[in-house]
Amino acid sequence: MADDSLIIYEEEINQIDSLISKMLKGAEAKCALLVDKDGHLITRQGFTHSLDTTALAALLAGSFASTKEIARLVGEPEFSVLFHQGKKDHIHMSLVGDRSILVVIFDDRTTIGMVRLYAKETAIELGKIFEKIKEQSFDKSKAGITNDFASQAEDKLDDIFQD
Amino acid sequence: MVSINYSSREVCCKIVYYGPGLSGKTTNLLYVHSKVPSDTRGKMISLATEADRTLYFDFLPINIGTINGFAAKFQLYTVPGQVYYNATRKLVLRGVDGVVFVADSQPDKMEENIESLINLEENLREYGYDISDLPMVIQYNKRDLPGVLPIETLNAKLNTRGLPHFGASATLGNGVFDTLKLIIKLVLEKAKRSASDRAQPSVNLAPGSAAEPATPAPPATPAPQVASTDEPEPEPEPMAPYPEPAPEESVPAAPSTVDPVTSEVKDDDTGRLPGRATQPVSVGVGAPSAEATSTDPEPTTYRPYPGSEEGPQDFEKKVSSANFTPKKMEEPDDDDSVSNRIRSSSGGDADVSRPAMAPSLKKRGDNKKRGFIKRLFGIK
Structure with missing residues (x-):
């Protein structure tokens, strides 16, 4: 697990995005985030402009992780679906594959049933894409962090972190 | 684990500040938050108790800018230090790329430091990490307090592996940035190492080509053979529950849900409308029949x-x-008006062109009149 970096390329993100936007239209939800279990945001669709998606991703992943621990304590391997109900907005979280979480934020224009239905179907499709990513990432991981990446970062760090 | 997104061109790393309770992990983050320019950092989130003790974690995202065309983002987490929060502490460690161990330099805290370090190793081992391979920096905090242990003593007890270490005072900010800079550097070096390890055959990407385009589609980063495997299915298989044959044009979503401000959905909206207007038959496949x-x-x-x-x-x-102009309305136009018609019907002359309702009306009128006369004259 320690060396299991998540590397996603553009074509896969496009596939993921189109699946998620289809789901949003079908379920008439507000927005959706795809979050890594580690708290990294993978992608987002819909009306997310007013949201701090980075923090949201970290908190949602934390929420999901703590729920997993609760599940373990009551003798379940994992709760695959999580639902937070609010006054106006609600959040539906469902597990995608073994390391991602599909988060759908919706309001009263739709119903939990619709969201659950579409999220379930989408999670299956996304799971297939992630399986493919897992198989391919070994061949593909040739670029991105190049040799001088760390040294270039160091210069930036000196600029940013000044007492 | 480092998350590399080639679509949004981001490299995302997770750094966790670990250590015993009250050793200054949150203070480290608070100092970074207060000193780093606001465009570099995100909002700091603290899941703390009423007494400002960390309950779950603190979270501070930092974006150090674009390097080689990739936005380097770091997520700084702290863990709750108290022993009995081990369950949540372990959760925060999930997917960690680098650890800063914040030790308390006070003599009476040495036992807690050791306990926390052992706990860290246990938790990492449970996640399957190779501890010797994980970037880690030790920070001996609270150096400003009187009577703290000398660094050599601390090193002898806590740093048996010879990890890089710093003396620090998180409240004053001494050593905070040094620690952070070093752990970021170590994490990036490790990420580079693991990336190049896995790409043994050829590390042939010219860094310049990646640095230039920054925002548009990435250069030919995906390997050609992989691209060919992905090519055949841009729309893999249409999902069963979605009825629309074409994704953009025939979406039956209500327009009221579309916010015109947002560009993402506005494109879909404008793309959808002509489709609906020009091809109502094709829409009929998936759209409700009312439309x-x-x-x-x-x-x-x-x-x-x-x-x-x-x-x-x-x-x-x-x-x-x-x-x-319906036929039915034209026919009775021979008469002048409705009142004329009623008058003529009450007169008793039967008209052939009269509608079917007229005779009964006439009959009823006659009966009424007769009853009235009978009552008037007392005839039974």
Whole structure:
């Protein structure tokens, strides 16, 4: 697990995005985030402009992780679906594959049933894409962090972190 | 684990500040938050108790800018230090790329430091990490307090592996940035190492080519053989529950849910409208039937006008030509008005061209009149 970096390329993100936007239209939800279990945001669709998606991703992943621990304590391997109900907005979280979480934020224009239905179907499709990513990432991981990446970062760090 | 997103061109790393309770992990983050320019950092989130003790974690995202065309983002987490929060502490460690161990330099805290370090190793091992391979920096905090242990003593007890270490005072900010800079550097070096390890055959990407385009589509980063495997299915297989045949044009979503401000969905919206207007038949496959019937009157939904012998086509023609004058209304125009008609019917002369309702009306009128006369004259 320690060396299991998540590397996603553009074509896969496009596939993921189109699946998620289809789901949003079908379920008439507000927005959706795809979050890594580690708290990294993978992608987002819909009306997310007013949201701090980075923090949201970290908190949602934390929420999901703590729920997993609760599940373990009551003798379940994992709760695959999580639902937070609010006054106006609600959040539906469902597990995608073994390391991602599909988060759908919706309001009263739709119903939990619709969201659950579409999220379930989408999670299956996304799971297939992630399986493919897992198989391919070994061949593909040739670029991105190049040799001088760390040294270039160091210069930036000196600029940013000044007492 | 480092998350590399080639679509948004981001490299995302997770750094966790670990250590015993009250050793200054949150203070480290608070100092970073207060000193780093606001465009570099995100909002700091603290899941703390009423007494400001970390309950779950603190979270501070930092974006150090674009390096080689990739936005380098770091997520700084702290863990709750108290022993009994081990369950949540372990959760935060999930997917960690680098650890800063914040030790308390006070003599009476040494035991807690050791305990926390052992706990860290246990938790990492449970996640399957190779501890010797994980970037880690030790920070001996609270150096400003009187009577703290010398660094050599601390090193001897806590740093048996010879990790890089710093003396620090998180409240004053001494050593905070040094620690952070070093752990970021170590994490990036490790990420580079693991990336190049896995790409043994050829590390042939020119860094310049990646650095230039920054925002548009990435250069030919995906290997050609992989691209060819992905190519055949840009739309893999249409999902069962979605009825629309074409994703953009025939979406039956209500327009009221579309916020015109947002560009993402506005594109879809404008793409959808012409499709609906020009091709109502194709929409009919997935769209609700009400829409189809409202736009074009199909023969199946047509109900003949009562009493008219005209077919649907004639009816349609008449409606569209905007001079709709039904036959039925023209016929009684021979009489002057409705009142005229009633007067004539009450007069008793039967008219052949009178509608079917007229005789009964006449009869009823006669009966009424007769009853009234009878009552007037007391006839039974």
